Amino acid sequence: xxxxxxxxxxxxxxxxxxxxxxxxxxxxxxxxxxxxxxxxxxxxxxxxxxxxxxxxxxxxxxxxxxxxxxxxxxxxxxxxxxxxxx
Ligand SMILES: [Zn+2]
Numbered sequence: 001x002x003x004x005x006x007x008x009x010x011x012x013x014x015x016x017x018x019x020x021x022x023x024x025x026x027x028x029x030x031x032x033x034x035x036x037x038x039x040x041x042x043x044x045x046x047x048x049x050x051x052x053x054x055x056x057x058x059x060x061x062x063x064x065x066x067x068x069x070x071x072x073x074x075x076x077x078x079x080x081x082x083x084x085x086x
Pocket of ligand 1: 022026076077078
C-alpha cells in the first residue's frame with residue numbers, strides 16, 4: 001500500500017524530503033521532491049488519487065526505485081528478491 005513514514009518540508013527552498021524504511025530489511029530510504037509533489041504524494045497515500053503516481057513522480061525526474069519506495073516501501077535489493085521469487 002502506498003505510504004511513507006515521514007515527510008519533511010523545506011518551504012524556504014521549495015523542496016521536501018520523503019522518508020520510508022524498507023518493510024523487509026529496514027533500510028532507510030529517502031527521496032527529495034518539490035513541496036507540490038509532496039502534497040500530491042500525501043493525497044495519493046491518503047487514497048485521494050487525484051493523480052497517478054507516474055504523474056506525481058515523472059519518469060524523467062525519478063527512478064523506478066523511488067516510485068517503488070512510495071508504493072511498496074521496498075528498497076532496490078528487496079524488490080529484486082521479491083521479483084526473482086527469492
Ligand atoms: Zn530492503
